[in-house]
Amino acid sequence: MTTRTAAPPALDVRDVTVRFAGLTALDDVSFTVAPGTVHAVIGPNGAGKSTCFNVLSGLYRPAQGSVRLGDAELTRLAPHRIAALGVARTFQNIVTTQGTVADNLMLGRHVLSRAGFAASALRLPRAAREQREHLARAREIAELTGLGEHFETPVALLSYGDRKRVELARALCLEPRVLLLDEPVAGMNAGERARTAEVVRDVRAELGLSVVLVEHDMGLVMRLADEVTVLDFGRAIAHGTPDEVRRDPEVLRAYLGTGTTGEDAA
Numbered sequence: 001m002t003t004r005t006a007a008p009p010a011l012d013v014r015d016v017t018v019r020f021a022g023l024t025a026l027d028d029v030s031f032t033v034a035p036g037t038v039h040a041v042i043g044p045n046g047a048g049k050s051t052c053f054n055v056l057s058g059l060y061r062p063a064q065g066s067v068r069l070g071d072a073e074l075t076r077l078a079p080h081r082i083a084a085l086g087v088a089r090t091f092q093n094i095v096t097t098q099g100t101v102a103d104n105l106m107l108g109r110h111v112l113s114r115a116g117f118a119a120s121a122l123r124l125p126r127a128a129r130e131q132r133e134h135l136a137r138a139r140e141i142a143e144l145t146g147l148g149e150h151f152e153t154p155v156a157l158l159s160y161g162d163r164k165r166v167e168l169a170r171a172l173c174l175e176p177r178v179l180l181l182d183e184p185v186a187g188m189n190a191g192e193r194a195r196t197a198e199v200v201r202d203v204r205a206e207l208g209l210s211v212v213l214v215e216h217d218m219g220l221v222m223r224l225a226d227e228v229t230v231l232d233f234g235r236a237i238a239h240g241t242p243d244e245v246r247r248d249p250e251v252l253r254a255y256l257g258t259g260t261t262g263e264d265a266a
């Protein structure tokens with residue numbers, strides 16, 4: 001299952017600092033997401049993980065530092081420009097409730113081809129063909145994310161785990177080269193977590209994209225990530241393979257009081 005297309009460019013986060021009135025949420029943070037890898041960003045609550053995602057996706061502008069995807073400078077681009085360059089994200093607390101799975105995935109496709117829509121409105125046969133192609137691709141992505149049998153189902157009728165994966169599938173409909181997942185298994189039961197982990201692994205292998213994963217479930221991080229960056233109070237205190245970081249004394253110290261980096265920590 002490794003039909004890789006061209007590897008995505010490296011995503012390079014350099015010396016990024018974000019401040020909120022008096023609070024430094026990210027303090028000179030650097031890390032590189034190597035092409036085609038799963039890179040986890042972990043850390044205790046309030047460490048700056050979501051802030052980091054908000055910088056990567058253009059919602060926050062850092063006071064200092066840069067984010068580059070290959071040669072493209074992303075640092076001060078608007079979110080839709082960053083998405084157009086191939087960086088798509090899911091949100092930590094959003095679970096879709098409206099429309100069918102197909103409707104939600106087609107929303108992702110429409111964002112992708114918005115520029116073409118005005119033009120295609122004047123050329124109906126082509127527009128109809130494009131619509132069919134988008135629907136076919138949305139169906140493929142639904143299959144890939146384990147939602148194929150629910151394609152026409154209203155999302156409100158799906159299990160929580162499936163609904164959360166609709167959000168992942170919608171992000172994939174943007175054909176990203178880098179997929180940002182903010183706590184993709186939050187609130188899921190063990191079975192749903194395992195299923196989602198499998199989906200992330202399949203998606204990476206099939207689509208050849210890079211994944212940046214923010215996740216509290218250490219078991220999942222240890223199984224999925226090629227590399228891990230550990231944040232604590234806005235600082236990157238460790239980088240390495242899952243095995244390296246779980247044995248790092250500073251990481252263990254950061255996690256004292258908020259759990260452990262063992263398989264069972266949530």
Ligand SMILES: Nc1ncnc2c1ncn2[C@@H]1O[C@H](COP(=O)(O)OP(=O)(O)O)[C@@H](O)[C@H]1O
Nearest residue numbers: 020023025043044045046047048049050051052
């Ligand atoms: N928009 C904001 N305004 C003010 N403070 C914020 C904002 N977003 C995050 N913070 C603060 O920045 C720190 C990091 O938050 P966050 O990135 O959400 O952490 P994490 O996702 O690791 O739990 C926290 O102290 C949080 O309260």
Ligand SMILES: [Mg+2]
Nearest residue numbers: 049050051092
């Ligand atoms: Mg968060």
